[in-house]
Amino acid sequence: MASLEQLTFSNPYASLPPEFSVRVRPAPLAEARLVSVSPEALRLLDLEEAEAQRPEFVEVMGGARLLPGMEPVATVYSGHQFGVYVPRLGDGRALLLGEVHNAAGERWEVQLKGSGPTPFSRMGDGRAVLRSTVREYLCSEAMHALGIPTTRALCVIGSPEAVYREEVETGAILVRLAPSHVRFGTFEYFAHTEQTGHVALLAEHVIARHFPHLAGAPDRHTRLFSEVVERTARLVAQWQAVGFAHGVMNTDNMSLLGLTLDYGPFGFLDDFEPGFICNHSDHSGRYAFDKQPRIALWNLSCLAQALLSLVPEDALRAALESFAPTYSALWQARMREKLGLREEREDDRGLLEALLARMAESRTDYTRFFRALGHFDSSPQARNEPLRALFSRPEGFEAWASLYRTRLAAEGSVDAERHERMARVNPKYVLRNYLAQTAILRAQQGDFSEVDRLRAVLSRPFEEQPRSEPYAAPPPSWGRHLEVSCSS
Template sequence: MADRTLETLRFDNSYARLPDAFFAKLNPTPFNAPPRLIHGNPAAAALIDLDPEQFARPEFAGTFGGSLLAPGMDPLAMLYAGHQFGVYVPQLGDGRAILLGEAVNERGGTWELHLKGAGMTPFSRDGDGRAVLRSTIREYLCSEAMHGLGIPTTRALCLVGSDDKVYREDVETGAMLLRMAPSHVRFGTFEVFYYRKQYDRLRVLADYVVDRHYPHLRGTADAVARLFLEVVERTAALIAQWQTVGWAHGVMNTDNMSILGLTLDYGPFGFMDDYDAAFVCNHSDHNGRYAFNQQPYIGLWNLSCLAQTLLPLAPKEALKEALDRYTPIVESEFRRRMRLKLGLREERSGDDELIGGLLAMLQESHADYTRLFRELGRFDSAPGATNESLREYFLDRDRFAAWAVRYRERLRDEGDADDDRRERMDRVNPCYVLRNYLAQTAIEKAQRKDFSEIERLFDLLRDPYRERPGMEPYAAAPPNWGKHLAVSCSS
């Protein structure tokens, strides 16, 4: 039944049927102050057949502000471990999030409803279990932005705020974010049982993941090895997409890596403004472990950690063969997507030189990554065209002119009309991305209880390839103050 109410949502809660060692059961801790809905996502509501008119009900803010439960919810905090900045931490888990349940849509698809900022759990360590308005706005907007870009990601159903005080670097107001994904199982979920030498529970987990999320592997003799191969392929394709849109995760710990190949856990992320291959978006990452240009390597490192945990369940050689597939997939998928960004329809031997030459000029000039590729769609391939608007992006104009000659020759060899090419390029080169300064502007307004900028950005980012009249400032380069915002793990 479509257009369900809170009372008629269907739940399955398969994760709650796993052994007790996988989680701790507890309810969210409600705010002291009354919760209020800041924003709701109709597209996410449609995934669970929820009528968006439910957003207006006080019970909606109560349910996703931690004070009420819908019928069928069975809340729990998930256990996992993880390598954080390369160091193994034996127990992490949901320290400020609670899995409310698994909503089932009319097509039989399940979506875990994961409430972030829901209060302390047995896994909170020294934390308070809360999230702040600032961080929840960033995740809410960026998860929808990534979906709009076509990148696999968790989604967010809603953002609920309150006047409760939360202490970080400063005193801030608390908020909760309802995150959705088919599964929140992470690489670190496997690690916790492997390093405890609880191989029976490791088998239970692997069987559960196969049965629920890779059902085509059920009953196969080499199901775990094939599962790992598919995780390798999904992760490689995901990180290639990050690289082509100029996005940095910031905290690629193994506990932030999804077993489904989704973008998971939006903390100190960042879209590049001025191109810098060594871009570090997390000001706590002093050694640049998770720099933009390190993400493909870190993806491999994290997958190696996952492979280690599967040794009791699958042959070492099969896991190694799967792992060896990673780098070729990242590289080929990156090239394919960069060809699309350049408007090229064919694969040719000179692709690496053409792509690499452009990126080298971007690095030298620190040109705006998103704007440059959008502008490249306007490249005039006619003989003698100077493409002055593009030249302005580069410090070495002669170097650009030489590159433009090669690019023009390649376009003419493919026999493509400029208008057709521009239309294709505009479908893959976004006009709008969630620049840090745009998120910061929305945050500052929201802290004054003006949520209009959240709605405006949400609307732009869910369809980032379509130019909107009057929205030119949102596609422009950031002001100088906006290029140097410090983003931490608490962000």
């Protein structure tokens, strides 16, 4: 393992033409201190936990000290926000310090989020608040533990420095890691400003670093877009299967690598509500849970338009047309796993839709139901009372259970074996909003222990953790309908 000073930084993105980014010096927070650090994310940089306890760690990760090779830049991009094109966005409160090449041969970009104003701050202060920073930190690491592609969160740096939002809050910096932070909106910016040469340059940069198997191929740009379509379909299928709502699926929040990017007003389903809206600013429900696949395709069409100078229109259309069947197949495969089914059959979708309809009717807790379903007793006389109790209309569950029992018998399913399979794919612990809010309230009082405790629980979402049983409970009455906004 390396020490902080042994990290070798470079910033290939900063070597692109000046139209791609602006060099900005971080503005460190006053009296910066470490709030929490992810041991798993530390290891991505070949660092041990002890390194994070050194004062130098906060200096570097808080932007007060630059290591050799760091070239902080704010990157430019545009994007469609709630369906409306905004011609110039960019990193308004984030800085890309550079990337670290670790011992495993991986490259990890290190980005500070909340490190002060940039030319893209749009009258903002360039800061982030502790509240939103803790939420992104916890969710990034929780999503990784669930096996869902995501940016990673190295640590949270806090400060008593005042930041003004709807009310006075305290500032914080999130240190975020990703192989790349390039977004759909990065391509959109250069396409809509008619800088087609830079569209091509960006595509070559992305291919060389993240899709090297396409390098030099005559149709590399076409294949790049096809792979982005597939990665996006896979990502959204994973979101839907685990019950995750992103909340702000603007094109500037869509990763070219198919990572979950920019955690704002996200939410995991409590009661199953297909039209769940986790962002109280989303008055039209554009980004409701059940609309996420459709919005992903819409966003891909915006990216396709940005690539028209590189890829024939018919090839772009063909790739877009592949999204729906690809997503459907991936989602159904995930849901079969959640049901413990080993075989694919024609009536699978009907079985799934019948279950989800009954769950919606009873507002059944999504995570708790699928975890409990692993204990389903398939014998004809079994009543499965714990499962029935999760439905306000148990007769609806009983009707579905009869179909499920028949389906399990048809493939010779063995209950004990099925239980083990289902426990590996149906999490017991997810980051419910009330859990995050509890950790935030304590952190705002200077007690960061709940942030660490919750992160540790969520790092093992599929395991039984007897001492952490309360974290698997449904939300209390005060936490059932918490409103989350884009304010950060």
